[in-house]
Amino acid sequence: MRAKHAPDPFSFATSPLEKTNVTTSKLILGLGLGFALALAMPLIARADPPGDPTAVTNDHGMWRDKNGDPTFKVSADGTVDWYTYSGFRRYHSECHVCHGPDGEGSSYAPALADSLKTIGYAEFYGIVVGGKQDLGAGQEKVMPAFADNKNVMCYLNDIYVYLRARSQDAIPRGRPPKHADKPPEFEEAETKCMGE
């Protein structure tokens, strides 16, 4: 089930990237270029590891690092940002069936808490959207393309942020006990994306 066309990542984003303002459109361009690069020059994009995960800017409730990639923010008392919490829930509904609990892996699918130490946002996005096949050597591992799956695509930034936090040991295994409130723009974007 390969994606039929290169999807527009922003039509599914839960963060209100559609809102135009100068900073945002620069971010959009940056990400768009990054994604196009990821598609066009796979070798170079794959070599781009995630950068410094420190949360630098807040984009309507979602944190971004200095490269503009979505990231997590955990306060001193363990309170996680909304997207990290949302990502925990969505990961355990859509990804846990193969990738195991808490991004820890299963007998056949890799531990994403490990993978995200070396693969960056653009590559992660590309794999989820387009799928991946590792055939042979006694193991046939196939990840489906989730481009048409709103339950995944509408929350993909959330899932990325959660797994990024896990990969940096910023949060332990299990449900985050404390989380920030849901930003008002989140529900609006969610409804728009899920199409209800």
Added chain:
Amino acid sequence: MRKLLLASCFGVTALFTAGYAVASDELAKMSADPNQWVIPGANFANTRYSELKQINTENVHKLAPAWTFSTGVLRGHEGAPLVIGDVMYVHAPFPNTVFALDLNNDGKILWKYEPKQDPNVIPVMCCDTVNRGLSYADGKIFLHQADTTLVALDAKTGAVVWSVKDGDPSKGQTGTDAPFVFKDKVFIGVSGGEFGVRGWVSAYDIKDGKLAWRGYSEGPDSDTLIDPEKTTALGKPVGKDSSTSTWQGDQWKIGGGDTWGWFSYDPELNLMYYGSGNPSTWNPKQRPGDNKWSMTIWARDVDTGKAKWVYQMTPHDEWDYDGINEMILTDQTVDGKPRKLLTHFDRNGFGYTLDRATGELLVANKFDPKVNWATGINMDKSSPDYGRPIRVKAMSTEANGEDVNSKGICPAALGSKDEQPAAYSPQTELFYVPTNHVCMDYEPFKVSYTAGQPYVGATLSMYPPAGDSNMGNFIAWDGKTGKIVWSDPEQFSVWSGALATAGGVVFYGTLEGYLKAVDAKTGKELYKFKTPSGIIGNVMTYEHGGRQYVAILSGVGGWAGIGLAAGLTKPTDGLGAVGGYAALSNYTALGGTLTVFALPSD
């Protein structure tokens, strides 16, 4: 005269072409021969019991591997091989290779069948690319492939005799259950409860693969093959549209109720028995109603598919307690009367005993004391809630609502027992049950449906019950009284199928990879051996050249390999807490081996 001549010239083979009840007669005869293992569950009744007694409680401690075989595949190995005469038939997870091994020649490969399947079926198999085994009849080996192809292979040569496509993986429909031959037909179910697949059972003619009938788990009576007046539930006719009237709108079309478990057969009653799985989605709020006939024990006429009786165990499921586990048929005395029984250990933690002729409910008790989503099953025949679970509100994911984390529900979604089949010994009149001992937090939320994509809608967190560190028990159960007789704790869920033998020994496998032998009367461990990988297969036994062998497939995976590989964690662990419970990955890695044990030949 000519017929007699044919029969004598071509021997038994000619009889096979006469068709009809012969295949079943042949299978019944063969399954009575303890030297062979011709049906996945040992016999039509699915007792997984062998009359062989060369291996017994006195000598089993001397058991040792006699020979081994690698399948070449490194995914979860469920099911067990068949032994027909001097040939062993071994199957594998995707790509579902089938090997015919010559037992007269140290397991030399007589033939190999390797289907070519589109690997894109793999991501729509929720719980690893498992396959639960083969069936045999009429000189043919039947394989149900991941891509839903049912193929009949010539048992001698491996050549394809006929092949038929039962479903469509692009809609999330896949094949994992073993085919079963009853009478003149071969039966298969379908997988895809996490993909909104409306379940069915298909009956194909064993001669040419022509579809004889198909009975759905949900839909109008013409689809479910239910007769509003003749089909009963707990003695009462189910009435018109018994399925669709319990769903909202068209939700039944993506209703689930899949049929990937084990089938049994009573030749006298001409009925086949099986269970249907969870309704789709995992979010109960999105499918109001009882969601019939998901979570149901079915008794269908083998010739026509018409449902004789049904019993829904978990109406309006809120926890993913699929009803697909095996139906074990026994004849026992209950309250002084000999009864034809059906015993079923459900995912929901209750062990049910029913009259398999009428569907009357006789016993329904917890086979794990920690089960807490219901206090019991209503056994009051005069009550309007007769046969329904008495639910505990705090454990109701529906009552607690969407986007609320319902905590501490036992059992977890993987149930007190999953597909791993139990065994029954007529010697002890006890059932030997491999169980899980795990609880969960479950949070449902709204999801949208896309064909071929997962349709789940719940977040799951699993951990052992409070105060316990063992995630499994292997138990002996009295089905007449509904009581646990003995219980052996295990570190991990016991995910293998059990085997009971006339030697008084019961065998099972552990997720770390141990093959274990215990005393059928007391549960005392008599032998163990660590095989190359975790065990999710079913133990079987056969005799060849005067020696009794016990065989088990190793190859960790299945749902156990997903949920338990990295270990579970306590729900209340805060920041900085160290580890949780044992991780399966600390004990075993992937594998794909058959280990065959015997007593030393000296």
